Every structure is written in structure tokens, then in C-alpha cells.
Amino acid sequence: MTQATRRERDRAATDxxxxxxxxxxxxDDGPAAVTLRAIARELGIxxxxxxxxxSSREDLIEHLxxxxxADLAAELAGGLSALAETDHVGQVLTVCRGFRRWALxxxxxxxxxxxxxxxxxxxxxxxxxxxxxxSFGRIFLTVxxxxxxxxxxxxxxxxxxPEVLVADLxxxxxxxxxxxxxSGVDLGADQLGVGTAYVMLQFWVRLYGQVALEVFGQFPFxxxxxxxxxxxxxxxxxxxxxx
Amino acid sequence: MTQATRRERDRAATDxxxxxxxxxxxxDDGPAAVTLRAIARELGIxxxxxxxxxSSREDLIEHLxxxxxADLAAELAGGLSALAETDHVGQVLTVCRGFRRWALxxxxxxxxxxxxxxxxxxxxxxxxxxxxxxSFGRIFLTVxxxxxxxxxxxxxxxxxxPEVLVADLxxxxxxxxxxxxxSGVDLGADQLGVGTAYVMLQFWVRLYGQVALEVFGQFPFxxxxxxxxxxxxxxxxxxxxxx
DNA sequence: GTGCTCTTGTGAACGCCGTTAACTACACCG
DNA sequence: CGGTGTAGTTAACGGCGTTCACAAGAGCAC
Numbered sequence: 144m145t146q147a148t149r150r151e152r153d154r155a156a157t158d159x160x161x162x163x164x165x166x167x168x169x170x171d172d173g174p175a176a177v178t179l180r181a182i183a184r185e186l187g188i189x190x191x192x193x194x195x196x197x198s199s200r201e202d203l204i205e206h207l208x209x210x211x212x213a214d215l216a217a218e219l220a221g222g223l224s225a226l227a228e229t230d231h232v233g234q235v236l237t238v239c240r241g242f243r244r245w246a247l248x249x250x251x252x253x254x255x256x257x258x259x260x261x262x263x264x265x266x267x268x269x270x271x272x273x274x275x276x277x278s279f280g281r282i283f284l285t286v287x288x289x290x291x292x293x294x295x296x297x298x299x300x301x302x303x304x305p306e307v308l309v310a311d312l313x314x315x316x317x318x319x320x321x322x323x324x325x326s327g328v329d330l331g332a333d334q335l336g337v338g339t340a341y342v343m344l345q346f347w348v349r350l351y352g353q354v355a356l357e358v359f360g361q362f363p364f365x366x367x368x369x370x371x372x373x374x375x376x377x378x379x380x381x382x383x384x385x386x
Numbered sequence: 387m388t389q390a391t392r393r394e395r396d397r398a399a400t401d402x403x404x405x406x407x408x409x410x411x412x413x414d415d416g417p418a419a420v421t422l423r424a425i426a427r428e429l430g431i432x433x434x435x436x437x438x439x440x441s442s443r444e445d446l447i448e449h450l451x452x453x454x455x456a457d458l459a460a461e462l463a464g465g466l467s468a469l470a471e472t473d474h475v476g477q478v479l480t481v482c483r484g485f486r487r488w489a490l491x492x493x494x495x496x497x498x499x500x501x502x503x504x505x506x507x508x509x510x511x512x513x514x515x516x517x518x519x520x521s522f523g524r525i526f527l528t529v530x531x532x533x534x535x536x537x538x539x540x541x542x543x544x545x546x547x548p549e550v551l552v553a554d555l556x557x558x559x560x561x562x563x564x565x566x567x568x569s570g571v572d573l574g575a576d577q578l579g580v581g582t583a584y585v586m587l588q589f590w591v592r593l594y595g596q597v598a599l600e601v602f603g604q605f606p607f608x609x610x611x612x613x614x615x616x617x618x619x620x621x622x623x624x625x626x627x628x629x
Numbered sequence: 630g631t632g633c634t635c636t637t638g639t640g641a642a643c644g645c646c647g648t649t650a651a652c653t654a655c656a657c658c659g
Numbered sequence: 660c661g662g663t664g665t666a667g668t669t670a671a672c673g674g675c676g677t678t679c680a681c682a683a684g685a686g687c688a689c
Binding site: 173250251254257258259260280283284304305307308310311312314315318343344345347348349350351352353355356358359361362363364365366367368371372374375376379383 | 416493494497500501502503523526527547548550551553554555557558561586587588590591592593594595596598599601602603604605606607608609610611614615617618619622626
């Protein structure tokens with residue numbers, strides 16, 4: 144298959160070790176502990192050697208983000224496989240709960256990926272910002288595609304969408320269609336209008352808001368148990384989008 | 387008034403300078419740039435001197451958070467004064483827009499105050515976590531109080547609230563009542579039920595989610611202009627809570 | 630096999646950081 | 660005046676990202 148020289152295999156292996164160590168430092172001690180020197184120390188090499196693999200600490204962190212995101216996607220996909228193909232609402236609930244569970248279990252990673260100020264100018268290197276969210280977004284959107292393919296109507300009519308948003312939302316809709324058909328589900332444009340894209344956006348806003356508030360402890364009052372709160376929000380959310 | 391010795395006045399002045407410098411470093415170069423050495427450098431003193439005022443860098447950051455929060459509250463209150471006393475919905479809109487504007491203009495401060503993992507054990511020192519959000523929460527809740535006092539019904543009936551949430555929400559409701567009556571508005575418990583508190587919580591979730599997503603650039607698609615998106619969300623939000 | 634090149638690593642160094650400790654200068658108080 | 664406490668100093672420790680010059684060795688052409 145991959146006819147790689149020994150050098151290339153060695154390099155790839157070392158790279159894996161680096162990211163693995165970085166990851167475990169992140170999980171155990173937070174983003175501030177992801178230190179070139181610490182990583183090198185754990186690997187039994189010296190810090191400057193890492194520069195053979197990443198151009199800077201920030202570069203390494205960027206790749207770490209991608210890893211984290213991919214793992215989240217895998218975890219969500221895993222939880223999904225236990226459900227019946229036809230249980231679309233259940234799949235939506237499972238993905239949402241999985242996202243929350245992951246965020247609470249890995250607040251450091253959550254902060255790194257979903258709550259770090261986006262570098263302003265960075266939009267050209269498609270790999271980073273775009274690809275990262277693809278690996279997570281894809282699973283999310285695939286579930287959405289299944290729901291839509293089942294003919295379950297998402298409530299908001301297209302004409303309710305403010306005109307200024309139509310252009311952006313149309314792009315979003317097209318991307319959704321692409322992702323969904325790629326995953327093997329057949330879906331016509333009539334089933335996925337701009338209004339639907341708008342509702343999905345709102346869905347994401349509320350889910351993200353709830354999870355982020357919980358992770359950051361920014362509810363306006365002390366919450367004794369956040370899980371029922373989340374479940375209640377999720378129930379409302381599913382109802383509001385008409386599932 | 388405040389009969390302070392010269393020493394005390396000097397100390398207070400230096401403290402103000404420290405926080406001011408810390409603040410401008412935060413604004414200009416982000417949280418990572420808020421460095422004891424950098425602050426001291428700008429003030430023409432040496433770094434260890436700062437330990438006469440704060441026990442550690444983290445301690446200073448904590449007070450910085452409070453400052454930031456107080457300024458946000460002041461800014462929101464300022465924007466409010468231009469409106470007619472009776473325009474309650476307008477006040478709500480103004481506060482929401484002000485919050486977004488502030489968050490976008492000060493992403494570093496926003497991150498520091500609203501999107502930093504809450505230190506797990508820290509709940510005893512009421513001054514920090516609690517007082518901080520008070521200074522901001524008060525303005526938010528005062529507006530809510532005015533709306534409620536005007537007899538505008540918030541839609542959710544109490545009996546729709548899941549039972550497990552009632553206890554927490556009741557505490558929230560009581561705190562709301564206290565804050566509101568403190569600000570001079572007379573309000574009976576019949577106008578502020580648990581259902582109302584629940585709706586206000588949802589309001590906060592959606593507002594926070596939208597703003598945080600915008601600040602962190604985590605919308606699921608490229609947004610050419612986020613302001614109409616925010617306005618649209620705000621319209622929906624105000625409609626959904628029945629204003 | 631010999632020699633060349635390119636890759637991967639090392640060690641030393643620079644300048645930053647938070648923090649501690651010992652010490653100085655000086656304002657305040659009796 | 661002398662004593663006390665405060666606000667500042669300097670020096671130092673260990674850790675950080677990063678750069679640079681250099682060594683060891685794999686891979687390859689001849």
C-alpha cells in the first residue's frame with residue numbers, strides 16, 4: 144500500500160508520539176501545560192528537536208486542535224452506531240448529548256477548539272480552520288441529512304428568512320447538500336431549503352450556548368445539577384425545530 | 387469624606403495605575419501579554435514590587451476580570467439612559483446589542499470573563515466569581531425587572547417547568563426579585579414565577595451562544611456580515627419569549 | 630566501499646516569564 | 660529622636676519558546 148521508506152515511517156511514528164504526549168498533557172494539566180520542553184522531556188528528546196516536526200508551538204497546537212476534533216467526531220459516530228437507522232430523532236438527541244458529555248469531560252479541549260479567539264487573518268490555509276470543523280461538522284450534518292431525508296419537515300418556511308442572510312445561508316445549504324449526498328443519502332434540494340438551514344443554525348446556537356455556559360460555569364445562578372437543565376433545553380430545542 | 391492617610395492614597399493610586407496598565411495590555415495584545423514584568427516595565431518599577439499589591443499574577447487577573455465586568459455594566463447602563471423609561475422592549479434590545487458590541491470590541495476581555503474554564507473548587511470567596519457577575523448581571527436583571535413590572539407577560543407557564551429544575555429556578559427567581567426591588571421597582575411574586583425565570587435563562591443561553599459563536603468565529607459556515615444574523619436572532623428571541 | 634547529502638538530533642545561548650529572598654530607603658508614629 | 664512598617668530594590672532560581680552551530684548517521688550515487 145503505502146510504500147514508505149524507513150525514514151518516513153520513523154518520522155511518522157515520532158510525530159504520532161509527539162501529538163500523543165501533547166494530548167495527554169492537555170488533558171491532564173490544561174492548555175498551558177502543553178509545552179515544547181515538557182513534550183520533549185516525556186519523549187526523552189530535547190526541545191529544539193520538535194522544530195523538525197512543527198515550525199512553532201502554535202503550529203503544533205493547531206494540529207492538536209485537529210486531532211481533538213477528529214476524536215470528537217469519532218466518539219459521536221461511535222455512540223450513533225448503536226441506534227436504529229430509522230430512529231432519526233434519537234440520533235439527533237444522541238449527538239447532542241454526546242457533544243455535551245465530551246465538552247464536560249474535556250473542558251480543556253473544548254476551550255481550545257470551540258472557545259479560542261479565531262486568529263483574524265487566518266482564512267487562507269483551508270486545512271486548519273475549515274478542515275477541523277469539517278471532521279466534527281460532518282458527523283453533525285450527516286445526522287441532519289438523515290433526519291431531512293426521512294421527510295421530517297423542519298418548520299421555518301424559506302420566506303421567513305431575512306433577505307440579507309439568504310446568500311450566506313444558500314452557501315451553507317449547498318454545503319449541507321454536498322456533505323449529505325457524499326454520505327450516501329439521497330436528498331433533493333426541495334427538502335433542504337434556506338429556511339431549513341436557518342433553523343439548523345439556530346439549533347447550533349442554542350446547543351453551543353448551553354454547553355459552553357455549562358463548561359464555563361456562567362449560568363446566572365448556581366445550578367445544583369446541570370443535566371436536567373440540559374435535557375430540558377434539548378426537549379424544547381427539538382420541539383421548537385419541529386422534530 | 388474618606389479620611390485617608392497619604393500612604394493610603396498613594397497606594398490606591400499605584401493600584402489604579404497597575405490595573406490600568408494591565409487593562410491596556412489585555413486590550414492591545416491579549417491575555418497572554420498581561421505580564422507582571424510588562425506591567426512593571428510600563429510603570430517604571432520592577433516586577434517584584436507588584437507583589438506588594440497582588441499575591442500572584444492570577445490574583446491580579448482576578449481583579450482585572452472584575453474591572454472588565456464593571457466597565458461592561460457601566461457601558462450597558464450608559465446606552466440605556468438614552469431611552470424612554472417606558473420603552474421596555476427597546477431597553478432589552480439595547481442591552482443585548484450592547485453586550486454583543488462590547489464582546490466584539492473586546493474579545494480578549496470577553497474570553498477572560500465569559501469563556502475561561504471556571505476554577506473547579508473556587509466558590510467560597512464570594513467576592514470574585516459572584517460579585518463579578520453581579521456587576522454585570524445587575525444591569526441585565528434590572529432591565530428584566532422593568533419589563534416584568536410593566537405587566538408584559540413572559541409566556542412560559544410555571545407548570546411547564548420540569549420539576550427537578552424548580553428548586554434552582556426558585557432561588558434564581560428570589561434573587562431576581564431581590565435585585566429588582568433593590569433597584570426601586572415594585573414587583574410582586576405573582577408577576578415573576580418560576581416559569582419566567584426559566585424563560586430568562588433560555589434567553590441568556592441563546593444570547594450568549596450567538597455572541598460567543600461570533601466572537602470565536604465558530605459559525606458552521608462563513609458569514610459575510612454577522613450583524614444581520616444577530617439582529618435576526620434577536621428578533622426571533624424577543625418574539626419567542628413573548629415580548 | 631567511498632564519499633556526498635540530507636535528515637534528525639544535541640548543546641549552548643538569548644531573552645522572556647513568575648516567584649522568592651535579602652536588603653535598602655523612607656514615611657509615619659510615639 | 661528612635662522604632663516600625665511599607666514600598667521599593669537587586670539577585671537569583673527554574674521554566675518557557677526559539678535560534679544557531681554543530682555532530683551523528685541514514686540513503687544514495689558512483
